[in-house]
Amino acid sequence: MSGTQDRGEVPAARQGGQDAVQRPKLREVDFGPVENGVDYLRSVVSHLGWAKEPNPRDLKYAVLHLQAAVEVLLKARLQLEHWSLVFKDPGLATRQRFESGDFESCTTTAALARLKEIAGVAVDDKAAKSLAILAKWRNALQHYGLKAQSRAVEARAVQVLDFLLAFVHNQLMPALPEDQARHLDKELTYLRQQVLKVRTYSETRLKRLTGELAEHQARTVKCPQCGEWAVVVGEGWVRLSCRFCHTSWDDPAVLLIYYVLHHQVEPADVSEVCPACDEPGLLAGCTRIAAKPGDDVTLCFSCGTTFAELPATAEMWQVRGGSLADRQKLFGNGERRDAPGSDPSN
Ligand SMILES: [Zn+2]
Ligand SMILES: [Zn+2]
Known part of the structure; x- marks a missing residue:
């Protein structure tokens, strides 16, 4: 017996003091970029599907939207440190250009390096590799089209999704106001279930292959x-x-x-x-x-x-x-x- 039961009770409100201690000391972020990033993730899981072979168009949008989610969500976390960190060259950042969106932003690679060096957020090698490959695929799609097998896209996408869902939960959710965090938590639960379906499907095939x-x-x-x-x-x-x-x-x-x-x-x-x-x-x-x-x-x-x-x-x-x-x-x-x-x- 697991001992966990859903008794349908409304969870008791947390003590304000404890709550403040548990949350990382981060400034509040607009829900905007996080909601935007999570919306891209919703699109990715719906394009990947799990019971059917994704068609080329599905794969195209899965790659484009996943890369968009990566960029939006990594930068949302950088903004919690300081808004100038999303600029390609933070030395040239001005508040006015930031607010009007009139600037060249940093690459995914730079965002990952800044997260590690400035925010102390480490990304494991497996996820970093998949992120790098995803970025290449997105560039290929934009410049000359992508030639990749659907199973390869699916496998890499699942790794990136796993990373992003944990990233949103651990790094972004704590900075949101309580009601928005609760809403986001529900979204993440749904997305995790969808990713699990894709993963279970591919793990079944992998298990068969391991025997072979x-x-x-x-x-x-x-x-x-x-x-x-x-x-x-x-x-x-x-x-x-x-x-x-x-x-x-x-x-x-x-x-x-x-x-x-x-x-x-x-x-x-x-x-x-x-x-x-x-x-x-x-x-x-x-x-x-x-x-x-x-x-x-x-x-x-x-x-x-x-x-x-x-x-x-x-x-x-x-x-x-x-x-x-x-x-x-x-x-x-x-x-x-x-x-x-x-x-x-x-
Ligand atoms: Zn392969
Ligand atoms: Zn030989």
């Missing part, structure tokens, strides 16, 4: 597009695709480039040739695989061999001089097991 991919964990990497553990590499020099969102890449090297860019990893060398298969598909020391999600490994996106440690350069050249069969014997015999960690203690 169980035997390939040693060569399954996180998709640069949707962020799920759903790209199985090591199929040779062929087109690769995400089993979750169906985004595809021409060959292992193209995927490798997207992987480095989107996951913001720093490989020792992106164009390394794999000692096991001789293809330029090796990502050294910075790949994460589903089998060991917490460790950086060296993985060949072409043959799928993982290397505990790359052989020393001399040994590598020696091996390259040998036949493919020799190399495969040394590095995994085509079974993609961890290569024997050579110990270059020189």
Whole structure:
């Protein structure tokens, strides 16, 4: 038994003194920007839906409105610190320009940095990554159109929605007058339920996929597009695709480039040739695989061999001089097991 019961009672009024202590010491904000931002969120969940595949138009408005919500809500929080912080250059801010809306405002990236440095509001890496990708998608839509799989948009949108709903609740709601806060709380509850439906639907598909991919964990990497553990590499020099969102890449090297860019990893060398298969598909020391999600490994996106440690350069050249069969014997015999960690203690 959970012990929580809804007895339908009207909650007792809180003591004014305690209330004042619990609320962060923030100046009151107009409901305007918050209501505006939350209205965009309502539009996002209605476009995403959950029981049907969103059509291209739905996805377009989901992306545009989600990005609009991000901008409005982050800036609403900045305004609680000081209105000049929403200017691109706060040094040039004037009250008159702020009130007339006649100014260039800061980017999402700058807003996030200011929130962290000035307001002490930290955004976790996962949400920050999704926010960055969302901003790119919005720019793509505005300038040349967007080519993204609906499942990728949905997965990223859910991450951003999760972040924004918590952000509104924790960072903006406490600054609102009581009656507006109560109204907003109801809105947030509704939105959370809608997001949960989208998430549950996609988690069901993900669970099914996890079963399917169980035997390939040693060569399954996180998709640069949707962020799920759903790209199985090591199929040779062929087109690769995400089993979750169906985004595809021409060959292992193209995927490798997207992987480095989107996951913001720093490989020792992106164009390394794999000692096991001789293809330029090796990502050294910075790949994460589903089998060991917490460790950086060296993985060949072409043959799928993982290397505990790359052989020393001399040994590598020696091996390259040998036949493919020799190399495969040394590095995994085509079974993609961890290569024997050579110990270059020189
Ligand atoms: Zn994907
Ligand atoms: Zn290889």
